[in-house]
Amino acid sequence: MKKILILGASGAIGRYLIDYFYERSSEWNIELITGDIRENSFVKERSSFFQMDVSNKESFEQLPKDIYAVIDLATFMPARMIGYDPKKYIDINIVGTYNILEFCKSNKVDRLLFGQTFGDILKHADKDPLLKVDLNPIQDYKDNKSVYISTMNASVELIKCYHSIFGIKTFIFRLPTIYNWDTDIYCENGELIKMAWQILVEQATKGEDIYVWGDPERKKDMVYVKDLCQMFFKACFVDRNYGFYNVGTGVGISLLDQIKGIISVFGDTNKSEIRFSPEMRNAPQYIMCIDEAKNELDYSPCYSYIEMLEDMKKERDLDRFH
Secondary structure, X not given: OEEEEEEOOOOHHHHHHHHHHHHOHHHHOEEEEXXXXXXXXXXXXXXXXXXXXXXXXXXXHHOOOOOOEEEEOOOOOHHHOOOOOOHHHHHHHHHHHHHHHHHHHHOOOOEEEEEEEHHHOHHHHHOXXXXXXXXXXXXXXXXXXXXXXXXXXXXXXXXXXXXXXHOOEEEEEEEOOEEOOOOOOOEEOOEXXXXXXXXXXXXXXXXXXXXXXXXXXXXXXXXXXXXXXXXXXXXXXXXXXXXXXXXXXXXXXXXXXXXXXXXXXXXXXXXXXXXXXXXXXXXXXXXXXXXXXXHHHOOOOOOOHHHHHHHHHHHHHHOOOO
């Protein structure tokens, strides 16, 4: 039986990942071990849960020693930060990653999977929306997200060192926005706000007018959390020593089509009218090149944009991730 440790298990992505692995645990002979600083009943019912803080090396002493794979989602991101305390990025993203790597080295863990931000290459999309794996990182150091992105980049470099020196199989995933039905807090510039898609869903549900800001044809890769889970699952069992992958669908959905889809899936009989505000700022645009994931992991996205929205609506109604 392969013991798979998922750190950051109680987060929005972690809970879906637990569900995905749990549903396949018997077939693949998996035992789920999970860790997080906060408890979650959904996670605890489906795994052996350990309350722990990855920035505290002593937290790892309680874990089983015969772990096959570690999936590291225990990073701290701006979307979860009220106010601005960059030391949290250092403590959790860098020190925490070091502690995880030391655990992997000491216990001869076969492989480590790590979720990296796509913020390191996003600015390339200003010139070409297709983001490839091998693009050089660039960023705006005046942006308060720059400390976060820098700590994530440092974590990736540290992981590469341990891969090369100690032979830990390594799989790094560059994550854009991962869509799921999530009611966790969301912050922008340290302030609690609603995510844009949540606002659009509320407007569509009420039949309110929805305004399309800026260029309605700007396209974004809308990847569903369950496709991310598929990619992680395949990396746990692939016969490779290393991989660096963009997470995505490889398809761009225009802003206008995004809104049409939300109205179609979440709207009631009184459908929202679409209005245009070209004078407003443009939405971000990017498409993730997923060639490496397709070729090396045999990854194939299962959810179209509309299928993603329909499944998000189903998960909203089930309300099962508490």
